[in-house]
Amino acid sequence: xxxxxxxxxxxxxxxxxxxxxxxxxxxxxxxxxxxxxxxxxxxxxxxxxxxxxxxxxxxxxxxxxxxxxxxxxxxxxxxxxxxxxxxxxxxxxxxxxxxxxxxxxxxxxxxxxxxxxxxxxxxxxxxxxxxxxxxxxxxxxxxxxxxxxxxxxxxxxxxxxxxxxxxxxxxxxxxxxxxxxxxxxxxxxxxxxxxxxxxxxxxxxxxxxxxxxxxxxxxxxxxxxxxxxxxxxxxxxxxxxxxxxxxxxxxxxxxxxxxxxxxxxxxxxxxxxxxxxxxxxxxxxxxxxxxxxxxxxxxxxxxxxxxxxxxxxxxxxxxxxxxxxxxxxxxxxxxxxxxxxxxxxxxxxxxxxxxxxxxxxxxxxxxxxxxxxxxxxxxxxxxxxxxxxxxxxxxxxxxxxxxxxxxxxxxxxxxxxxxxxxxxxxxxxxxxxxxxxxxxxxxxxxxxxxxxxxxxxxxxxxxxxxxxxxxxxxxxxxxxxxxxxxxxxxxxxxxxxxxxxxxxxxxxxxxxxxxxxxxxxxxxxxxxxxxxxxxxxxxxxxxxxxxxxxxxxxxxxxxxxxxxxxxxxxxxxxxxxxxxxxxxxxxxxxxxxxxxxxxxxxxxxxxxxxxxxxxxxxxxxxxxxxxxxxxxxxxxxxxxxxxxxxxxxxxxxxxxxxxxxxxxxxxxxxxxxxxxxxxxxxxxxxxxxxxxxxxxxxxxxxxxxxxxxxxxxxxxxxxxxxxxxxxxxxxxxxxxxxxxxxxxxxxxxx
Numbered sequence: 033x034x035x036x037x038x039x040x041x042x043x044x045x046x047x048x049x050x051x052x053x054x055x056x057x058x059x060x061x062x063x064x065x066x067x068x069x070x071x072x073x074x075x076x077x078x079x080x081x082x083x084x085x086x087x088x089x090x091x092x093x094x095x096x097x098x099x100x101x102x103x104x105x106x107x108x109x110x111x112x113x114x115x116x117x118x119x120x121x122x123x124x125x126x127x128x129x130x131x132x133x134x135x136x137x138x139x140x141x142x143x144x145x146x147x148x149x150x151x152x153x154x155x156x157x158x159x160x161x162x163x164x165x166x167x168x169x170x171x172x173x174x175x176x177x178x179x180x181x182x183x184x185x186x187x188x189x190x191x192x193x194x195x196x197x198x199x200x201x202x203x204x205x206x207x208x209x210x211x212x213x214x215x216x217x218x219x220x221x222x223x224x225x226x227x228x229x230x231x232x233x234x235x236x237x238x239x240x241x242x243x244x245x246x247x248x249x250x251x252x253x254x255x256x257x258x259x260x261x262x263x264x265x266x267x268x269x270x271x272x273x274x275x276x277x278x279x280x281x282x283x284x285x286x287x288x289x290x291x292x293x294x295x296x297x298x299x300x301x302x303x304x305x306x307x308x309x310x311x312x313x314x315x316x317x318x319x320x321x322x323x324x325x326x327x328x329x330x331x332x333x334x335x336x337x338x339x340x341x342x343x344x345x346x347x348x349x350x351x352x353x354x355x356x357x358x359x360x361x362x363x364x365x366x367x368x369x370x371x372x373x374x375x376x377x378x379x380x381x382x383x384x385x386x387x388x389x390x391x392x393x394x395x396x397x398x399x400x401x402x403x404x405x406x407x408x409x410x411x412x413x414x415x416x417x418x419x420x421x422x423x424x425x426x427x428x429x430x431x432x433x434x435x436x437x438x439x440x441x442x443x444x445x446x447x448x449x450x451x452x453x454x455x456x457x458x459x460x461x462x463x464x465x466x467x468x469x470x471x472x473x474x475x476x477x478x479x480x481x482x483x484x485x486x487x488x489x490x491x492x493x494x495x496x497x498x499x500x501x502x503x504x505x506x507x508x509x510x511x512x513x514x515x516x517x518x519x520x521x522x523x524x525x526x527x528x529x530x531x532x533x534x535x536x537x538x539x540x541x542x543x544x545x546x547x548x549x550x551x552x553x554x555x556x557x558x559x560x561x562x563x564x565x566x567x568x569x570x571x572x573x574x575x576x577x578x579x580x581x582x583x584x585x586x587x588x589x590x591x592x593x594x595x596x597x598x599x600x601x602x603x604x605x606x607x608x609x610x611x612x613x614x615x616x617x618x619x620x621x622x623x624x625x626x627x628x629x630x631x632x633x634x635x636x637x638x639x640x641x642x643x644x645x646x647x648x649x650x651x652x653x654x655x656x657x658x659x660x661x662x663x664x665x666x667x668x669x670x671x672x673x674x675x676x677x678x679x680x681x682x683x684x685x686x687x688x689x690x691x692x693x694x695x696x697x698x699x700x701x702x703x704x705x706x707x708x709x710x711x712x713x714x715x716x717x718x719x720x721x722x723x724x725x726x727x728x729x730x731x732x733x734x735x736x737x738x739x740x741x742x743x744x745x746x747x748x749x750x751x752x753x754x755x756x757x758x759x760x761x762x763x764x765x766x767x768x769x770x771x772x773x774x775x776x777x778x779x780x781x782x
Contacts, residue, residue, distance in 0.1 A: 057670065184591075188249065188250045193246075201220065201229075203219050208576070211240040212577065213288065218285075220284055235272045235273070236269075237270040237271070242290065243703075243704075244625065244632065244704075248703060254594070255312070255634075256598070260598075262598075264583050265290045288586070288587050289583070290595060291580045291582050295581050295583070297496055299319055299595055301317055304593060306592075320584060323505065324516045325436060325509070327520070335420065342354045344732040438464075442520075472501065473494075473498045526573055533568070545568075545723050546727070568719050601646075602653075604652075607646050608645055609685075611635065611662060612686065614690050616691070618669070621637075621664070621666075627706060646682075661676065672695060673693055
């Protein structure tokens with residue numbers, strides 16, 4: 033009986049927040065292992081709520097008694113008002129109390145009002161089975177005092193940020209994660225355990241781990257059965273309907289795109305399995321990238337630097353701004369006239385027609401035989417072109433017949449930029465035009481065969497992407513196109529707004545801004561800590577798959593998934609380095625991080641010693657090891673300790689790990705510094721480049737103005753000289769010919 037009373041007192045103190053951190057941690061341990069104690073907590077909470085309800089009822093009765101003199105309608109109005117307020121307060125504090133016991137706090141709900149179409153159906157269609165409208169709820173982990181944090185069997189340092197979306201399974205959905213991951217859910221994608229279609233609302237949960245910060249704090253190593261991997265990002269999926277897990281229809285899998293700043297060769301998609309509370313990656317399979325049609329007006333097919341050059345030459349022909357239609361018209365007008373002799377210093381052509389003479393109707397007629405149409409059918413003599421692409425070719429492919437082919441994709445636009453730089457670029461363009469029904473990778477390989485070693489590397493990389501064709505996207509195309517167009521418009525608008533804002537700054541302000549950004553980026557790269565973020569850093573949106581490169585794959589399972597490639601660092605032998613942990617407490621892990629290849633390896637510990645393996649010195653892989661990082665983290669009773677060190681493993685014999693007290697915000701800040709693929713740094717670079725570009729444009733414009741003034745001055749001097757010469761001549765004429773004087777009455781007056 034005494035123990036029972038003691039437990040009741042302990043539970044009461046726990047529910048009312050009267051326990052110290054140590055007492056609370058000890059109580060939670062007991063709570064996890066005692067069903068009796070768990071039931072007691074539940075009973076105590078229910079009793080507390082019952083007492084609150086009873087007290088509220090008594091309060092309401094007292095209010096009504098005090099107002100007996102009022103008429104009935106007034107009494108009911110006042111009583112009802114107090115009842116609503118009282119119930120509202122009760123529900124608020126009751127909910128607040130229950131949240132205190134939860135490890136997650138819901139802090140934001142965003143409703144997606146955009147209706148994307150898929151398979152000819154609209155996602156807003158009403159159904160017999162009510163479906164929750166598409167929305168996402170970001171769940172932020174609340175610090176916990178538990179001895180160990182777990183997520184679906186995985187031991188982690190923090191609760192992962194779970195993003196929750198409610199999906200209409202009949203029409204599918206377009207889902208975008210907070211870090212830019214895109215998931216296309218096709219219609220009829222979910223089935224139950226009996227393989228029957230799910231029609232009720234599906235709760236779609238996703239965790240993104242694309243940064244060093246998330247990978248380490250979620251304890252996600254990059255090894256597959258002990259072999260090192262290079263990661264391109266990790267994700268976790270879970271799907272439920274009415275609280276029960278559901279499956280993905282293998283015939284209608286999800287299509288996933290993960291943003292990346294750089295595409296690496298030989299990447300595969302791995303399935304995660306949890307072994308001894310850690311993740312191991314298995315069953316690698318090829319990635320699969322689908323091409324997406326984008327509005328031509330959102331794609332850039334012009335030579336690199338053309339638009340910037342136009343800006344430096346403004347005003348021109350009454351135009352003061354370089355808007356797209358004007359820039360395009362200038363480019364299209366650059367057809368060379370008949371008889372012009374071509375040289376290798378610029379792209380050239382010998383054509384008998386001008387762009388103005390080709391109407392839209394003629395272009396469509398000339399190219400109506402898609403996919404086998406050839407631009408040479410327009411009577412354009414492209415044989416004389418030595419360098420780049422004839423502008424009429426660009427104008428032609430940006431027409432309706434090509435809008436549903438791989439021509440209208442961001443990937444093809446990337447190839448056009450490179451074709452502008454090549455000899456016979458116009459002829460190479462013909463290979464794509466004449467093979468629209470083939471996979472893009474097939475045409476890439478044809479281009480490679482026609483190029484010398486100097487230019488082959490870029491198109492070798494294009495061919496390695498193994499891109500297919502527009503028609504292969506099928507069940508995903510409509511949603512993908514809608515998303516890509518939307519993101520391209522957003523990015524274009526933000527870039528234009530940034531340009532306008534930068535143009536408003538004077539030269540002193542612009543110089544100050546450029547220096548500020550250079551300083552920020554250099555400090556970040558030197559891993560010396562992050563200063564206050566420049567104000568314009570978020571002017572450009574975060575990277576996404578529509579505007580950045582991406583890894584893509586189909587997926588039909590819940591659990592962890594990883595984009596990786598195998599590393600062969602130790603294939604020629606290895607060297608070992610010991611790491612001694614001097615003050616390990618609670619749960620401790622030591623990690624090796626290779627930022628140049630995105631590899632995070634939890635090191636095997638034997639007591640206080642952890643071992644790290646490296647390629648033998650002077651091997652081809654050793655150069656990537658010169659900037660290696662050691663991280664160590666421990667957690668005890670909710671308190672964190674941290675250690676980090678940058679080192680060259682070939683210059684030291686061992687590492688002494690001394691953990692220092694730290695907080696999660698401090699640890700996250702340090703991890704951001706070590707992540708060289710930080711999207712923020714990339715955006716800062718773009719802002720800095722744009723500011724420098726404006727500075728250069730102003731310098732050119734000032735130089736042109738100075739040159740113009742000098743020319744005017746020379747003209748003025750010349751005019752003065754001519755005027756002076758004329759005055760001399762007139763004086764001489766007046767003397768020689770007696771100008772203005774009469775010899776006699778019959779003489780002629782000059």
